[in-house]
Amino acid sequence: MASSNPDAAAVPAPRKFKASDLPLPSATRTAIEGLAHSFKKKGGYDAIRKQVWEKFEASDYEAQVTKAILEVAEREVERNPTQLLTLERGKAAALIDGALDRGGVYQKAEEVIGALIDSRAIEAHIRQLRCAEIGDEQAEEERIRGAKTDEEYATETAARRAERERVRAELRAVEEKKRQLEREIKAREDAKRREAERAAREERRKMEREE
Missing domain, CATH: 1.20.5 (Single alpha-helices involved in coiled-coils or other helix-helix interfaces)
Incomplete structure (x- = not known):
């Protein structure tokens, strides 16, 4: 049931800050960039990509996304068969790609993939890297100082x-x-x-x- 408060829909969602938006000292910003580089260099991104893809294939999400893509493609062919069937394959694919984007298929797939990413595991991995760099005690102090919500920031x-x-x-x-x-x-x-x-x-x- 929709809210009876007319102002409810007008309340903006809290802004989610990126590291570049925050008033961070240059040393802190450098440390963040260094951790991201180390995470990538040590195979963190590849491991996440593999894990997410395995989860995606093991779930019914892949079938759902594939079905949505086929439905959009079929609708486009039915709506304008002459154009799509006579165009070069690349141009026809580009038209269907635009329809998929407008129909929200890609956005839905991104949401699904985002939900499959284990953010806690990523954080734990990055904190391990930081502990190895500066020691457990100092890393824990950083964690406490940095444990601020978006609202607090x-x-x-x-x-x-x-x-x-x-x-x-x-x-x-x-x-x-x-x-x-x-x-x-x-x-x-x-x-x-x-x-x-x-x-x-x-x-x-x-x-x-x-x-």
Whole structure:
């Protein structure tokens, strides 16, 4: 049953941050990139690919995806048989490929494959690599510091942004005070100059009268 709250659908989903979005020190960012490289170099990606494919073949997902592809292809042929059956094979395949994309077949397959990926095993493997690099104790300290939710990262990012804005506001206030002080100094100097000029004129007139 649909929600009776008209604003419910308007609430945006929490943003999922990538490492590149986070306010990370350069050393931390370098460590992350190094771990990704080590994970790939030690066959982590190949192992995941093999594991996911084996799960995919062992499940009924492969049959479901194949069936969806065939159904879309058949509909396209029925809808426009003359064009598809007379085109070169590559061009016809490209048209069907576009229909599969528009029909959400690829997106559904990606969701299925994503669900088959064992993210916990990946994390455990990467943490093992990190422990080997810097030791168990320091790696555990990093894990604790990094155990923040997306919401916590969003809050931290907002706090950093607010702090930067506060500092900028203070700098603007200092600059304004500086400009005001400069204006006051200039005004006093102008007043002194005018007074000196007035005194000089008075002195000249006095000397002229005495002559």
